[in-house]
Amino acid sequence: MFDVGFSELLLIGLVSLLVIGPERLPKVARLAGFWLGKTRSMVASVKEEIKLELQAEEMRQIFKEQSDLQNFQQILDETTDALKSPLAPPPDSAEPHEPN
Numbered sequence: 001m002f003d004v005g006f007s008e009l010l011l012i013g014l015v016s017l018l019v020i021g022p023e024r025l026p027k028v029a030r031l032a033g034f035w036l037g038k039t040r041s042m043v044a045s046v047k048e049e050i051k052l053e054l055q056a057e058e059m060r061q062i063f064k065e066q067s068d069l070q071n072f073q074q075i076l077d078e079t080t081d082a083l084k085s086p087l088a089p090p091p092d093s094a095e096p097h098e099p100n
Helices: 006-020 025-084
Strands: none
16 A cells, blocks of 8 residues: 655654654554554454455345346246136126127
8 A cells, every 4th residue: 555665664763763762762663563453453354344244245135136036937937827727718808809
């Protein structure tokens, strides 16, 4: 993400040595490393949770599509069975109309 070279690290180290001082610099460096590690682990944890949530959402979508396909297959089977059965007059018409 950030491209930090050796010269930038050297400059940061020199400035921190001048500002903090040589006696407190090791403690500050350990503390900074600790918090950097905590931050990295927290970011990795959040990324993992997001990844798992996205996978769960994809699975829900797949199950929904499969359910829709099963419903469609059931309707298709019912329609096929209805078309294969002998033709009967529709129940709402009393007499068939003859053309003139």
